[in-house]
Amino acid sequence: MSENFLQRLKRRKDETNAEEKPSIFQQQLAKFKFEPDQIDVFQESFRRVTNQFDKPGPRMANTENFNVGEDENAIPCRLFVPFGADQPAGPCLIYFHGGGFVTCDVETHEGITRRLANGAICRVLSVDYRLAPQHAYPAGPDDCETVLKWALDGQGLEDYGIDPANIAVGGDSAGGNMAAYLAQKYRNQIKSQILFYPLMQLMEFKPPKPGPQDWLQLGFMALKFIDEHYVAGADATDTRLSPLLEKNLKGMPPAFVLTAGLDPLRDEGKLYADNLINHGCDVTYHHEKAMPHGFLNFARAFPKAKSIPLDAADVLRQHFPKPQQMQD
Template sequence: MSDFGKEFWTKLGMSDPFASDAMIARVRDGMGKAPELIEATPPAILDTHDLDIPGPAGPLKARLYRPEHAHETGPLCVFFHGGGYVFGDLDSHDRVCRRLCAIANVRVLAIAYRLAPENPFPAAYDDCLAAFDWAVGQGAARIGADTTRVAVAGDSAGGGLAAAVAQARRGQLRFQLLIYPLLQLAEVRKDKLKAFEGHFVSAKSLNWIRDNYAGSTETARDPRVSPLFCTDLAGLPPAYIAVAEYDPLKDEGAAYADMLSAAGVRAELHFAKALPHGYFNFTRMLPVAKKLADKAADALGRALAD
């Protein structure tokens, strides 16, 4: 494991999260405590509200963030957290969502979807799609969403979920912010990966994620798991795709940007030099990460501006 990776997990009081299934509960608990240790304090926002919203298997926890000087209605970004479909919740990505809300000046609705291995595919996808439909449908008035100005966003596995929701609901949203997205789980062997091993995502961890979420390579080829396998990208909203140099997922992010462009979709690829997967969560440990996170949030705000 890299020195940076060791420092991160040491701060959380644990070892490699993919060492064994027994670590799942400890990592989930640790991630809820991580933000104050590794993330810079985000700019002020007006307020937050925790909600229960309808889901396909029961209520889903969600959190609404409203920017300062929010009007009765305004643009909305539906956010899906990362964590390999196994980890993450509303608290682990609270500061990321606050930063997006403040810098972009948009409402952010964060969704706590069901996690694997207790709830394998298609649970997370179904929850995220249902949450999006609620936010732009019967829930729009409750959260003050201007349904003509809607985006999806997510990091890592959440970025893959955001891309999949955008594919399913093209025409209903204006923008997609994909933060080092996990876009496919069918082919997890990586050439020349040794230099990147230990920076939070490796061939070992991708195999572990696939086994816990998708269950098989055949299932992993479903575009709802692996949006990179979607054969029709026409009509998708413009995309901002952030990738990191020390991240084995960067090639898929770049490939998706190329595929979108070939389909006539405006796609911006932003390459973070010398940064690892997960850098949006490391704004205290890596000050340059804060600048790049703010840059992405600003793009989100401009995309949803009136």
């Protein structure tokens, strides 16, 4: 059953009074290290912390794993179909997970994608794109674009009910980087874009204004690792790597942009939101000043990780057709 206004108001008051940074979570976060020869260890550590500090997302009417493409070109994807959207065809958000282009997968971000699907009452297709350092740029973006083109071309309609006329893109962090670029390239075919603390440029990594360094340090470590093992000598001024540099933003699809105060990416995310607004784009901008980068993965530690996807889902619903049938 969907929340009414008073229920959502009470929930937000409760979350405002909740503890923002549980000490146990801080201790686990402090163990993360970005080492080229230990990326598998980092992946397993992140999965363990996600399992410990995230809550299972809402139950779906259907979930399905399948590949886009075949053989060595196969790209694993996971489709989430919420109750109320389990019709022959309907809108779909194509989601690209974060993880600095080097870690995470559809499972580490399943809480986020389930909450988006349930809130927007639409299909969500989560893409398990190739990761660096095994697959440096542009492998990951190539996979994401391939899946988007597959959906826009109507190849997901018959078997998976993905309506090519009603597609949105979204992602967090590195996934937000790729979603932003693809929204630029396919702006005339995209209904909306969801950007959670997006990494908008890979040219230089300067600390933001002074802040709680214990929360920012992980971000700086990650950015250095990305530069060495993902960019790996590519032209970082290319808008495919740095969509913040795109000068022509006219006609961009409506956007939801989230930034976090304890995040080295906060300034570039805000700047991109401002750029979109200055070019006439309909932007819903949301800033959480007490949150660190990646907090949407940890709903047990940060209760707002459950509510903010609902705010983003509002934007999706506004620009998608309403489901023909609604279920409680």
